[in-house]
Amino acid sequence: MIALHPFSAKAAVNQAHLRLMETTDLHVHIYPYDYYSDRPVDTVGLARTAAHIAEIRAEATNALLFDNGDFLQGNPMGDYIAYERGMKDGDMHPIIQAMNAVGFDASTLGNHEFNYGLDFVMRSIAGAVFPVISANIVRTLGARPTEDSTLVPPYVILERTLIDGAGVAYPIRVGVIGFMPPQVMTWDRRHLEGKVAVRDIVETARAWVPVIKQEGADIVVALNHSGIGEADHVEGQENASVPLAAVEGIDVVMTGHQHLFFPGPAFEGIAGVDAERGTIHGKPAVMGGFWGSHLGLIDLMLERTGDGWRIIGHESALRAISRRNDDRTVTPLVTSERHVLDSVAREHNETLSYIRRAVGRTSAPLYSYFALVADDPSVQIVANAQLWYVAEMLAGTPHAGLPLLSAAAPFKAGGRSGPDYYTDVPAGDIAIMHVADLYLFPNTVRAVRVTGAQLRGWLERSAGMFNRIVPGTQDQVLLNPDFPSYNFDVIDGVDYRIDLSQPSRFDPKGKLVDPGAARIVDLALKGRAVTDDMEFVVATNNYRAGGGGDFPGADGSTIILEAPDTNRDVIVRYIAEQGTIDPTADNNWRFAPMPGTTVLFDTGPRAMAYLDQMTALDVEPAGDGPDGFIRFRIAL
Known part of the structure; x- marks a missing residue:
């Protein structure tokens, strides 16, 4: 009834x-x-x-x-x-x-x-x-x-x-x-x-x-x-x-x-x-x-x-x-x-047949459970593929001599989509479904030409992912829940640290709120400090290059390459050409030390399977988080 x-x-x-x-x-x-x-x-x-x-x-x-x-x-x-x-x-x-x-x-x-x-x-x-x-x-x-x-x-x-x-x-x-x-x-x-x-x-x-x-x-x-x-x-x-x-x-x-x-x-x-x-x-x-x-x-x-x-x-x-x-x-x-x-x-x-086609192999697992707190293999492989592709596309152009960097963000990193929403690809064959899992959107490749000042601003915008942390305190919540993971760009090709004791320069939507704030420290290219007047090429996607997310240096005016290929297709071609890829993260970014300080972050329960691989972090389990997530503690 x-x-x-x-x-x-x-x-x-x-x-x-x-x-x-x-x-x-x-x-x-x-x-x-x-x-x-x-x-x-x-x-x-x-x-x-x-x-x-x-x-x-x-x-x-x-x-x-x-x-x-x-x-x-x-x-x-x-x-x-x-x-x-x-x-x-x-x-x-x-x-x-x-x-x-x-x-x-x-x-x-x-x-x-x-x-x-x-x-x-x-x-x-x-x-x-x-x-x-x-x-x-x-x-x-x-x-x-x-x-x-x-x-x-x-x-x-x-x-x-x-x-x-x-x-x-x-x-x-x-x-x-x-x-x-x-x-x-x-x-x-x-x-x-x-x-x-x-x-x-x-x-x-x-x-x-x-x-x-x-x-x-x-x-x-x-x-x-x-x-x-x-x-x-x-x-x-x-x-x-x-x-x-x-x-x-x-x-x-x-x-x-x-x-x-x-x-x-x-x-x-x-x-x-x-x-x-x-x-x-x-x-x-x-x-x-x-x-x-x-x-x-x-x-x-x-x-x-x-x-x-x-x-x-x-x-x-x-x-x-x-x-x-x-x-x-x-x-x-x-x-x-x-x-x-x-x-x-x-x-x-037909979709099941489509996603199950193997295109290559990976020598190590690809996972995104720790992508918001440490350099990460699922982001690393995207950055590597973009670098490989853009270097070839820019060969022989006036931009070819500039340092080439690559910006990539974790698309599947929990958040509002829940504790199962992470990339988790085991070592072995990689199929199209795995590449789609690494890169969710049908974006196309772009390259932008930016100054050192714009590069630093780009990274400051990404660093808005984190709450401000008071030195010497325990178990503060690290991640800002209003900041989407797809706006947390990691830029490969330079080394840098993020000082969590400093305020964020931008709010979660990209609005400039503190022009003098500086979370990005020790920004360097091959050991040389990056200065404001240096120039770089950054491989990225059409969304970011065209102004998506409101990042310094990426407003549509700095584009030097509009490629015809999607980022996903580039990843597939890169894996196919390499045969077997090594997705090991190069740890080009990390948090600046804060002795006596710990922070908490939540991730998917499957993260426990990869905890022993997190050698770049002093991290330990800290119980259950809300809504099916698991909680970890990081000593800074």
Whole structure:
């Protein structure tokens, strides 16, 4: 027997209960399967989320399902389709097949949709039987947003029927508008520059929402592939959900992009946000995690007024597909919907064949459990491959004589993605799945020319990963949880130490907060101190070189090489050419000594298997951390 939601039970004549469901940041996760480790998992997959969707549809007569973007890229299935099978006119992308099978009512575009190029996006979404919208990405700009030529429809008005508490059917018009971060023009400049433009989210909403209301929408839902950030509007804001919710005429805000959970404690203390109740400026909002981990759910109690509807009550909630237990095991809370699995079974099996191809061997394991506290083999091999490739590309150019460095960051280093989210490749054969595990994104190689001052600033920006540590104290928390691991660049080719007693020069988002701060000490090139006027070439990726992360020396103006190859392809070619690689870290960076001082950091439980290899650190186990992590103590 299905228990009715209180709104359904209480709905009277001329009142109706409407349930709005959200998925966000699916990143091609359909099966409950980790293609990087080649094993089933219980924590991801639209096929699992679909079980919640089916249950909610059974609970409520009136329900709508939306996706909030970032569905086309994010795991090896996405790469297989983009790089191996391709998308020709008329082809069906597996995530679209699965979304069609689940029965979405509408979706917006996210920034990662464009990682494989504009044509790929348009061919992929052509197979959707639901509208795909976005108001702020445009082919040509008009004098104001409503005069733009948008890439896809800016909004859709869904005409549906509501059954009220007395069982009488009435029409309702639900306006749905979509947005994405303007930063996509930086992150995917190579695909988008000269082809599209992206407007500010709030500016666009202020122009389009009155149009939607004029067309008779009873309620307006914003599918905002943008997170919950600063309370005040800032032009070009990446995480704009708070000022967006303040736009008159918007009734519901569905958010995403940050891979977080709302309602939830991650957003406590932000002006205008009720993190427990799930409202922004009093309006219902939700953020449904990532990879299908949760279904976002907003329940609306509507009352009929004249010929329209108004919201008289609302609730926001999340439904998880799994539960992590105190003993670090995971309990599934739902089972996969068979028809969703069946819709992409062929592509799933083809992806398994794709990821299992061997390309070479490694003489030692590749793991990232200690990548944020010591030089690391999983980062080292990426840096080595980039150096190998860029040196060849720059041969014979005016830049060839400059010192060549390589910047690489650990992509899989726990954090918000949990204690299993680490690279862990045993010694022996390396397959494509292992390379994809080392380098998650389809970035392309870039090289930038920087000064010694910019190089030092780059490293200072990376050193914002760490909290300031008071010398002589015990067991201070080392890592800043607001600093993403993909912005912790290690630069190979120079030696340096990080003085944790000093303040950070930059905040976690890259804003300069203390110009005189200097955590980077003893910066040297082959034993020679680096001076501000020296020049270097740094191998990196298009995201970083184009301004991603706001690093000194990497704002798009210093690029000297725009390579056609992805960083992943370069790693594959490097391993294939070497035959057997040696990923041993060269320990070119470490923490400056602080006698009598210890710090704590959390990592995945599998780190214990590699503890004896951490000869560069004085490290020991320190018990359990939260949420399935294990804790270590480092003596500085």
